[in-house]
Amino acid sequence: MSSSLAILLLAATTSVSALNLDINLGLGLQSVPSTYPDFTQCLDQPSVYSCENTTTIENTCCSPTPGGLVLQTQFWSTYTGLERKGQLLPKGSWTIHGLWPDNCDGSFAQYCDASRQYDPAPPTGVEAYTGPGVDTFVRAFGREDLLDFMSKYWINQGASNEAFWAHEFSKHATCTSTFDVACYGPSYKKHQDVVDFFDAVIRAYKQYPTFDMLGSFGIVPSNKTSYSLSHIQKALQSQTGAIPYLGCTHNGTALSEVWYFSHVYGTEQFGTYKTLDSTTASTCSSTEPIWYYERSRGSEHEVRN
Ligand SMILES: *[C@@H]1O[C@H](CO)[C@@H](O)[C@H](O)[C@H]1NC(C)=O
Ligand SMILES: *[C@@H]1O[C@H](CO)[C@@H](O)[C@H](O)[C@H]1NC(C)=O
Ligand SMILES: *[C@@H]1O[C@H](CO)[C@@H](O)[C@H](O)[C@H]1NC(C)=O
Numbered sequence: 001m002s003s004s005l006a007i008l009l010l011a012a013t014t015s016v017s018a019l020n021l022d023i024n025l026g027l028g029l030q031s032v033p034s035t036y037p038d039f040t041q042c043l044d045q046p047s048v049y050s051c052e053n054t055t056t057i058e059n060t061c062c063s064p065t066p067g068g069l070v071l072q073t074q075f076w077s078t079y080t081g082l083e084r085k086g087q088l089l090p091k092g093s094w095t096i097h098g099l100w101p102d103n104c105d106g107s108f109a110q111y112c113d114a115s116r117q118y119d120p121a122p123p124t125g126v127e128a129y130t131g132p133g134v135d136t137f138v139r140a141f142g143r144e145d146l147l148d149f150m151s152k153y154w155i156n157q158g159a160s161n162e163a164f165w166a167h168e169f170s171k172h173a174t175c176t177s178t179f180d181v182a183c184y185g186p187s188y189k190k191h192q193d194v195v196d197f198f199d200a201v202i203r204a205y206k207q208y209p210t211f212d213m214l215g216s217f218g219i220v221p222s223n224k225t226s227y228s229l230s231h232i233q234k235a236l237q238s239q240t241g242a243i244p245y246l247g248c249t250h251n252g253t254a255l256s257e258v259w260y261f262s263h264v265y266g267t268e269q270f271g272t273y274k275t276l277d278s279t280t281a282s283t284c285s286s287t288e289p290i291w292y293y294e295r296s297r298g299s300e301h302e303v304r305n
Pocket of ligand 1: 053055058065
């Protein structure tokens, strides 16, 4: 009996997925493919913060170029519109919008690669995608853990979560040079870049726990108490070192969005984000009370376990 089989027999109390992993690793039957691009060549050029290079960035796999003003964006929504289908918001958390590559001057490109267009409902001029959902791409790489997190924290309004994830990839990641297919070299496996982007979005999102940052300053969702824009800005600035963009609906009185601006040292995948002041003016009123509304009854659920 091989030692890995012995381990398997002993591991009778572990979960099914842990057993599958043991089988894969122990007997080498089918390993989960990695999703790492090849950044080896990046050692040949100096690492810099994006948009802060003093010489030309030769290898654009190594730093988001153009598109070095990176925005991690989040939503505060009070409902999804698909509650009946079980599409709910995570209790105690803002939700993910995306990770956007603005140019250093604040302008931006979108839908940069028609061969990686997976958005089922793109704007006019871009062909709609009708193939399998991007969730199937993630599953093909054995990344149930990633799908699980995305299903809890990356929530759409009025349409499926998968459609939203596809939209974010095709609109923004295709314009982010560190996810270019060419960066993966000859061993590129189809959709590797998609999985890699989703991982990067989550990693960036976790740097900005908006709900907890606000909560620690007494700014909690309430339908009875409102807050001032400057109070909200100061709370977030005290933890990130910069003033993010805050978006409001209802004539600037209902808080609905936050965008954290940054320059990235190295790649979006694994690099370090330096948070910077927003270059976009807030759409929240600086004089009226700002409402940070409680979610509608039945629109949120507990996801921490
Ligand atoms: C930084 O790199 C980009 C991309 O190669 C280049 O267009 C830009 O001119 C560089 N900036 C400076 C100040 O050299
Ligand atoms: C916004 O304010 C304008 C002018 O005061 C008003 O006419 C409009 O109805 C308001 N809209 C909303 C959504 O409250
Ligand atoms: C709080 O107010 C918002 C905005 O009017 C509403 O959508 C939401 O359902 C309310 N939540 C609760 C728990 O009453």
